[in-house]
Amino acid sequence: MMSPKVCAHYNLSKEKEKHAAAAGASPASPACLRCSGLKIRSTRRVKRMRHRSPVNNFEHGDLRPSSVLLHHRAMSKEIESDASSSSSSQRSSSSSPPRADEAWTPETDVVMVSPEKLLAAPSNFETTSDALRTVMDVEQFSVIHLPFMLGDSFIPTSQKTVYVILQLSAPILIDGYLAFLGVMSNYQKSLVVRRDEPDMYKAAKGLQRLRSVKISHDYDAACVLFLGQTMYVFNVLTAPYSRTAHSIVRSSLISAKPWLPRLVQAPIMDTITMSPILIDTVECVVHREIPIIRLDPQRRVIVDRYLGLCATLLPHLYDICECSNTLKVTAPDTGSKSYSAIHDRLDAIEETIRRWRPHTPTGLFDSYGKNAVLAMVTQANVYRLAGLLVIHRIRYPLGVEDEAAGKLANGIFSELAFFAKSAVNIKESSALPVVFPLTMAMIEIDGPGEVLIERLATSFTVQSASSWRLQEFVKVARASRESGYQGIWFELVDAHLRVAVPP
Numbered sequence: 431m432m433s434p435k436v437c438a439h440y441n442l443s444k445e446k447e448k449h450a451a452a453a454g455a456s457p458a459s460p461a462c463l464r465c466s467g468l469k470i471r472s473t474r475r476v477k478r479m480r481h482r483s484p485v486n487n488f489e490h491g492d493l494r495p496s497s498v499l500l501h502h503r504a505m506s507k508e509i510e511s512d513a514s515s516s517s518s519s520q521r522s523s524s525s526s527p528p529r530a531d532e533a534w535t536p537e538t539d540v541v542m543v544s545p546e547k548l549l550a551a552p553s554n555f556e557t558t559s560d561a562l563r564t565v566m567d568v569e570q571f572s573v574i575h576l577p578f579m580l581g582d583s584f585i586p587t588s589q590k591t592v593y594v595i596l597q598l599s600a601p602i603l604i605d606g607y608l609a610f611l612g613v614m615s616n617y618q619k620s621l622v623v624r625r626d627e628p629d630m631y632k633a634a635k636g637l638q639r640l641r642s643v644k645i646s647h648d649y650d651a652a653c654v655l656f657l658g659q660t661m662y663v664f665n666v667l668t669a670p671y672s673r674t675a676h677s678i679v680r681s682s683l684i685s686a687k688p689w690l691p692r693l694v695q696a697p698i699m700d701t702i703t704m705s706p707i708l709i710d711t712v713e714c715v716v717h718r719e720i721p722i723i724r725l726d727p728q729r730r731v732i733v734d735r736y737l738g739l740c741a742t743l744l745p746h747l748y749d750i751c752e753c754s755n756t757l758k759v760t761a762p763d764t765g766s767k768s769y770s771a772i773h774d775r776l777d778a779i780e781e782t783i784r785r786w787r788p789h790t791p792t793g794l795f796d797s798y799g800k801n802a803v804l805a806m807v808t809q810a811n812v813y814r815l816a817g818l819l820v821i822h823r824i825r826y827p828l829g830v831e832d833e834a835a836g837k838l839a840n841g842i843f844s845e846l847a848f849f850a851k852s853a854v855n856i857k858e859s860s861a862l863p864v865v866f867p868l869t870m871a872m873i874e875i876d877g878p879g880e881v882l883i884e885r886l887a888t889s890f891t892v893q894s895a896s897s898w899r900l901q902e903f904v905k906v907a908r909a910s911r912e913s914g915y916q917g918i919w920f921e922l923v924d925a926h927l928r929v930a931v932p933p
Contacts, residue, residue: 555608555609555611555612555615555629556608557608558596558600558604560608560611561596561600561604561607561608561611562593562596564611565589565592565593565596566589566593568585568589571585571588571589571592572585574611574614574615575588575589575592575614576860576861577614577860577861577890577891577892577893578663578705578735578736578861578892579735579736579860579861580735580736580738580798580802580805580806580809580860580861580862580863581735581798581799581801581802581805581860582799582802582860583797583798583799583802584701584735584802587698587701588701588735590698591652591698591699591701591702592656592701594649595649595652595653595656595702598649598653599649599650599652599653602639602643602650602653602654602657603636603639603653603656603657605632605633605635605636605639606632606633606635606636606637606639606640606657606660606661606664607636607656607657607660608629608632609628609629609630609632609633609636609660609661609664610660610661610663610664612628612629612632613628613629613663613664613667613668614663614667616628616667628664628667628668630668633661633664633665633668636657636660636661636664637661637678639657640654640657640658640661640678640681640682640685641681643657643685645685645686645688645689648689648692648693650689651685651686651688651689651690651693652686652693652699652702652703654682654685654686655682655683655686655693655702655703655706656702657682658678658679658681658682658683658706659679659682659705659706659709661678662675662676662678662679662706662709662930663892665678665930666896666930666932667892667895670895670899670929670930671899671928671929673928673929673930675930676709676710676713676717676930679706679709679710679713680710680722682706683706683707683710683722683723684722687722687723690703690723694725694728695728695730697730697732700732700734700735700737701734701735704725704732704734704735704736704737704741705734705735705736705737707721707723707725707737707744708736708737708740708744708863708933709932709933710722710723711744711747711748711751712747712866712931712932712933713930713931714751714755715747715750715751715754715820715866716866716920716923716927716931717923717924718751718754718755718757718758718920718923719751719755720748720751720752720755721748721751724744724745724748725741725744725745725748726745727742727745728741731789731790731791733790733791733794733797733798733806735861736861736863736933737863738805738806738809738810738863739788739789739790739806739807739809739810740788740809740810740813741789742786742788742789743783743786743788743810743813743814743817746779746782746783746786746817747817749775749779750776750779750817750820750821750824753772753775753776753779753824754820754824754920756772757769757772757824758920773825776821776824776825779821780818780821783814783817783818783821784818786814788810801853804849804852804853805849805853805860805861805862808845808846808848808849808862808864809862809863809864811841811845812841812842812845812846812864812867812868813864813866813867815838815841815842815845815867816842816866816867816870816871818838819835819838819839819842819870819871819874820870822834822835822838823835823870823918823919823920824918824920826918827915827916827917827918828873828907828910828911828915828917828918828919829911829914829915829916832874835874836874836875838871838874839870839871839872839873839874839875840871840875840878842867842868842870842871843871843875843878843879843882846864846868846882846886847878847882849862850882850885850886853886853889860889860890861890861892861893862886862889862890862893863893863932863933864893864933865893865896865897865900865931865932865933866931866932866933868882868883868897869897869900869903869904869931872901872904873904873907873908873919876908879897879904880901883897883898893932896929896930896931896932899929900929900931902926902928902929903922903923903926903927903928903929906922906926907919907922910922
């Protein structure tokens with residue numbers, strides 16, 4: 431079990447009752463990972479992330495950045511030459527990319543993020559050297575990438591992984607990544623950051639590369655996955671009413687699928703592999719499709735920058751998608767043998783999710799810090815409740831069994847209300863990937879969700895923007911219930927959902 435200091439840090443059981451009412455939520459919702467059901471399993475202790483270089487511990491030689499760089503020295507030198515010739519007069523020697531036979535370690539001390547630092551960088555991201563300079567500067571890298579991380583302790587590993595992939599696959603990755611860097615500079619909290627138009631030309635070239643790339647090595651697959659998620663973000667932020675974002679991620683997963691069994695065994699690749707799997711799974715739950723990847727249980731404990739502690743929950747969400755897709759495609763008659771078989775399976779999945787507990791390493795607070803742990807615990811709680819709510823709404827149309835659905839929705843609101851109160855001192859813009867659970871809850875109950883989006887908007891700019899864009903569909907679902915609509919809300923998706931549903 432988890433150390434009692436979880437409760438000592440947060441006093442979850444007492445505080446949630448106080449703050450649930452403020453968000454309009456029922457105090458009967460789950461109270462604490464340790465005290466009311468969602469216990470955490472502990473495994474072996476891991477070292478503090480920010481003081482180690484996990485690259486050196488990676489067991490697959492072909493994926494070790496040091497090994498790959500040595501084996502592909504010519505490519506690395508070509509990239510280095512491009513970077514040096516384009517920006518030697520603009521950067522200090524401390525920012526020069528290393529030679530292929532040199533080790534490079536990003537700064538391991540996490541600094542206070544200040545978005546104004548971007549003003550020292552070029553106003554436009556145009557060349558490989560611009561990208562390398564941004565990746566190698568821990569502060570600039572943090573400003574760009576923290577909106578997709580549950581805490582700053584994930585920065586060192588992510589920084590090194592992105593650097594290596596950029597070194598090895600710059601011709602494939604560079605246009606899409608530069609477009610991503612440009613658009614993310616517009617999503618900082620600071621108003622002094624320059625707001626330029628998104629580079630649609632580079633984004634188009636990035637998508638073209640994604641469609642045409644040939645994968646022959648592990649790092650090619652990693653590059654495709656990273657490019658896919660950067661293009662997904664670009665699409666969501668620049669074309670919010672486009673329906674193509676999900677197809678971008680699915681395309682990258684299809685291309686990389688043969689390589690994923692090896693990649694998911696590599697802890698350093700979690701920052702590349704886990705996000706697209708989560709994005710695809712969430713979108714498939716909503717659209718009643720089947721995800722490309724079922725993330726089967728791993729021998730190791732996964733604590734990811736975006737997936738958090740939810741890796742062992744994803745297989746159950748995949749199984750929900752299979753059942754929901756079968757009901758959508760085959761439409762079996764109520765009471766038929768196939769109908770009963772599917773609902774029996776849903777019953778079993780529901781029971782599994784009710785009993786689900788996230789696996790964590792011991793020393794979680796020491797490795798990630800209390801704010802990140804609180805975010806990950808909150809995410810795990812609300813995703814568990816969202817899974818149960820999805821199963822409930824696959825079974826029952828809007829307007830039927832609303833009381834049970836409301837209890838699950840209030841549980842989600844209560845978890846997020848407590849987090850919103852506890853996270854008021856978070857100064858940097860980071861990630862809180864709970865758009866999907868929050869939207870599920872808002873379909874059921876009007877009021878608390880809108881308040882929560884307002885409260886969380888300052889620190890979680892990207893996720894808040896996505897939540898607001900989903901309000902049109904939420905209103906359609908609520909209005910359908912009021913007008914006597916007798917179907918499940920998933921059947922409204924094709925006609926009325928015009929935006930992406932990020933995690």
